[in-house]
Amino acid sequence: MNTILEVAQLKKSFGGLHVLRDINFDLNENEIIGLIGPNGCGKSTTFNILAGNLDADNGSIKLYNQELIDLPPYQRNLLGLSRTYQNTRLWRNLTVIENLMVTPKNQIGARSLPSLFKRKAFRKQEKDLLDKAYSTLEFLEITHMANNLTSELSGGQSKLVDLARVLMSDPKVLMLDEPVAGVAPPLAEKIFQKVREMREQLNISVIIIEHNMDFILRKGVDRIFVMAAGVVIAKGRPDEIKEMSSVIEAYLGE
Amino acid sequence: MSTNKSNTTNDTMKKIKDRISEVNWSYHWDRIKDKGGYIVFVLTFIFIKQIPYLPIIGNLIQDAQNRNIIPNIETLNSLFIHMVILLIFIVSWDLLSGYSGQVSFGHGFFLGLGSYFTVYYINGLTVNGRALFDGKSENFINIGFTTIDLNVFTAILVGATVSAIISILIGLITLRLKGTYFALITLILPLIALNLAKNLWEEYTGGDLGLQTRRLVKQEDKELSQIVWEEYYFYLIIMFISIGIMFWIAKSRFGLALQSIREDELAAKASGINVRLYKLFAMGVSAFFAGIAGGLMVQSVGSPIGVVNVGAFETQTSFTPVIYTILGGIGTISGPIMGTIILTIAIYYLALGLIQYPMIELRAIAIILILILRFQPRGLIKADKQLKNGLYIGIFMAILISFVEELVNLPQLLATWFDDEGIFGLDILNIKGRLIFYFFINTIIGYFAPDFIRWARLKTWGVWPSLPDFDPPK
Numbered sequence A: 001m002n003t004i005l006e007v008a009q010l011k012k013s014f015g016g017l018h019v020l021r022d023i024n025f026d027l028n029e030n031e032i033i034g035l036i037g038p039n040g041c042g043k044s045t046t047f048n049i050l051a052g053n054l055d056a057d058n059g060s061i062k063l064y065n066q067e068l069i070d071l072p073p074y075q076r077n078l079l080g081l082s083r084t085y086q087n088t089r090l091w092r093n094l095t096v097i098e099n100l101m102v103t104p105k106n107q108i109g110a111r112s113l114p115s116l117f118k119r120k121a122f123r124k125q126e127k128d129l130l131d132k133a134y135s136t137l138e139f140l141e142i143t144h145m146a147n148n149l150t151s152e153l154s155g156g157q158s159k160l161v162d163l164a165r166v167l168m169s170d171p172k173v174l175m176l177d178e179p180v181a182g183v184a185p186p187l188a189e190k191i192f193q194k195v196r197e198m199r200e201q202l203n204i205s206v207i208i209i210e211h212n213m214d215f216i217l218r219k220g221v222d223r224i225f226v227m228a229a230g231v232v233i234a235k236g237r238p239d240e241i242k243e244m245s246s247v248i249e250a251y252l253g254e
Numbered sequence B: 001m002s003t004n005k006s007n008t009t010n011d012t013m014k015k016i017k018d019r020i021s022e023v024n025w026s027y028h029w030d031r032i033k034d035k036g037g038y039i040v041f042v043l044t045f046i047f048i049k050q051i052p053y054l055p056i057i058g059n060l061i062q063d064a065q066n067r068n069i070i071p072n073i074e075t076l077n078s079l080f081i082h083m084v085i086l087l088i089f090i091v092s093w094d095l096l097s098g099y100s101g102q103v104s105f106g107h108g109f110f111l112g113l114g115s116y117f118t119v120y121y122i123n124g125l126t127v128n129g130r131a132l133f134d135g136k137s138e139n140f141i142n143i144g145f146t147t148i149d150l151n152v153f154t155a156i157l158v159g160a161t162v163s164a165i166i167s168i169l170i171g172l173i174t175l176r177l178k179g180t181y182f183a184l185i186t187l188i189l190p191l192i193a194l195n196l197a198k199n200l201w202e203e204y205t206g207g208d209l210g211l212q213t214r215r216l217v218k219q220e221d222k223e224l225s226q227i228v229w230e231e232y233y234f235y236l237i238i239m240f241i242s243i244g245i246m247f248w249i250a251k252s253r254f255g256l257a258l259q260s261i262r263e264d265e266l267a268a269k270a271s272g273i274n275v276r277l278y279k280l281f282a283m284g285v286s287a288f289f290a291g292i293a294g295g296l297m298v299q300s301v302g303s304p305i306g307v308v309n310v311g312a313f314e315t316q317t318s319f320t321p322v323i324y325t326i327l328g329g330i331g332t333i334s335g336p337i338m339g340t341i342i343l344t345i346a347i348y349y350l351a352l353g354l355i356q357y358p359m360i361e362l363r364a365i366a367i368i369l370i371l372i373l374r375f376q377p378r379g380l381i382k383a384d385k386q387l388k389n390g391l392y393i394g395i396f397m398a399i400l401i402s403f404v405e406e407l408v409n410l411p412q413l414l415a416t417w418f419d420d421e422g423i424f425g426l427d428i429l430n431i432k433g434r435l436i437f438y439f440f441i442n443t444i445i446g447y448f449a450p451d452f453i454r455w456a457r458l459k460t461w462g463v464w465p466s467l468p469d470f471d472p473p474k
């Protein structure tokens, strides 16, 4: 299996607070990895740095052997890195469907002249995107909210729309920050199921941050990286992780 | 065979019925209403000259004009010319501030740049005795309903382009500034320009007196009353094209991306939107159309010459779009259009109805604005149904009463009830003052009537029989 994303020696501090001391991990093609660790250990910060929302103090991020660390966030996204947020950041005064229509790449409608002269291709793309948006919403069971403002959604629904939004952007590497926190259990199960399905169908790789150990250990995550106090203290397959005493001490706590 | 056939027709009927019940009618109704609004807007602006001669309502309009309820045709012309130019300016502000969220308090700067460079292009510009570029001679072409000076028209486009280029340069500096800081920079720009134009560069700007130039529409050979309409229609075409382009940008994926930047810039960046490019584009387009408005503003003084002076850089100019757009509804295209139409008309009536206190109409507008911000922060276009209905009732009843007031001697009655001072400075002896008074009273009645009826019904015969559209208390 070839590695597509390589994160090495990531360091980040806020003032005197060293949040990330030395983060190293890698992601193989077509793999789902879990990132776990106690609250405040720097998981979301890692995502922020990967997506370019925060600048790292040091380190390297290589996607398909291309160094990303100096690229602006939007270019990283165009290269295939998409993320969701722990506290959702939807565009609140836009409707759900509008939120979903912003993220798809290579939209003819976003370029003024082609959208004027390539009417036919434009219409077709528009229709395809709408179909895709609606089928995504249907899968996440929120079609009825399609024309509501996202500021009117409940917390769990917002999480779902956030998820739908990244799914619309055809990512290569999907970064999910607690995607099912606050989502009803049956649907959460379904979402994990869907992530695995998508991995197979669309050939994408996924990084999931999740506190629910049941999902992480049993629901088909290939490898797990355990973080604590800004370093990766352990990595391995779920069954290996379950047995490691250092992990149990730091996080599982049984 | 026949049963089979009827079965299939039944099936298709059922399918159609399902389709119909699936459709979200209220959503479509809103869109139809939107479209209707735009159609009425376009038709009114096109046929304003012909409206008094329409069958049926034409007579009413003429009657109203005779009674001074609505302005006569010359005043309508100047009001509409004013409105058409203002509309371009205000919608351009909304594209920048309402859509991309970079609230500009200095849009007059771009308007002024457009005006001045239009004039420079026509007249030529000489700095330190050296001609930077020569003036352009007259070059009339006939475009059917009127004859325009092509060089003046080009000048307007040139002025707008200069304005756009300068705004992009400014944008490069202000790119990283957000919210208040961006607003502060834009607030300062026209003030700097005003100072420079008035003092340092007075010989180039003409100071308060300004510069004179030629007009866009050929002035000779025709009656003035015809020329003003030719001018109006030409400006109207420019307005439709300008607003059309801005509308199209706003409604496209591009406008959606701008809105996403406004709502959450960080998330927009992480979703693959090149925020810098989009912001610069928004500034450029917005300043371009503000420049077009500026170029036309030179023409709007209502005399046979065009004049530009430093007035564009004054704070009042820059605040106009802020006020008008907030009243109509920020972040939409129909909002600023509606705000402009309503406020232009309101200022016209207030100025004539509050004649005892000159210039008080601006203060009245300020009060309206405060009330709107407090109670309808999303503007009139998205106002509560109750308020909208109240306003409709107010307008309708005000016009109705002003038609029939003579029958019941209402003007005399009012004049005896209130002394010469009038009410809140409203000139009761003047039809315009009475109109405002009727409008005010009836809006209040119209606003509270549903509440009152509900209250009365609950007191008298209770909730039963409940009307089908009884809406639960909010």
Ligand SMILES: Nc1ncnc2c1ncn2[C@@H]1O[C@H](COP(=O)(O)OP(=O)(O)OP(=O)(O)O)[C@@H](O)[C@H]1O
Residues within 6 Å of the ligand: A014, A019, A037, A038, A039, A040, A041, A042, A043, A044, A045, A046, A086
């Ligand atoms: N923008 C910031 N400024 C200052 N400190 C920050 C910032 N972002 C994160 N931190 C700090 O970094 C630490 C790690 O935060 P982070 O959000 O990465 O934790 P986490 O591992 O995602 O925790 P959780 O499981 O609770 O989501 C916290 O102590 C937090 O206070």
Ligand SMILES: [Mg+2]
Residues within 6 Å of the ligand: A043, A044, A045, A086, A177
């Ligand atoms: Mg977190």
